[in-house]
Amino acid sequence: MNSFAEAKKFYMDLREKLEERAGGVCELCAAKEGLSTFKVEPYTDDAIEHAILVCENCNAQLVDKEKVNANHWRCLNDSMWSAVPAVQVVAWRMLNQLKGEGWPMDLLDMLYLDEETLSWAQQGENDSEETIVHKDSNGAILTAGDSVVLIKDLNVKGANFTAKRGAAVRNISLVFDNAEQIEGRVNGQHIVILTQFVKKTS
DSSP: OHHHHHHHHHHHHHHHHHHHHHTSSOTTTOOOSSOEEEEOTTOOSOOGGGEEEEOHHHHHHHHOGGGOOGGGGGGHHHHTTOSOHHHHHHHHHHHHHTGGGSHHHHHHHHOOOOHHHHHHHHTTTHHHHHHOOEEOTTSOEEOTTOOEEESSOEEOTTSSOEEOTTOEEOSOEEOTTOTTEEEEEETTEEEEEEGGGEEEOO
């Protein structure tokens, strides 16, 4: 009984500390109702630096990818600037999860995480990166930072332009969970490109 009571008191202390830090609102979307503690993986301890205060809506979408509503996460446009590393980690992970929507890539370009925080955010993704190999249209292996050229005209969804055949895309990045997609800038816009439509140049 004593240990349970102590654990409950410690949890309440953590919740109170989080509410004080967050000003009584969800640290992701600023909602004021249904707030609870969310521990940021891989941490399961009760350290305040490893937890954030979230609302029921955010919590439900964080624990079940099938419930994710992309438009809800436009709130990260504000909360990703939080000085709290745990909030930065969750923002980075969710923006990466939603990259296919287009707009999250612009936020990722602006989001800066220090080395330690980025390492935390990437934990759990390394295994996927090791087993996925990105190859261009000729079967050449692509790595982050490579340059490629487009081998056909591509209509860019969500933008009013066509990426022309022969266009150079420098300093590409790899979509960590999809071997058929890379990212890069064309006409000043950050877009997702299918590897079958590019040829490696360096």
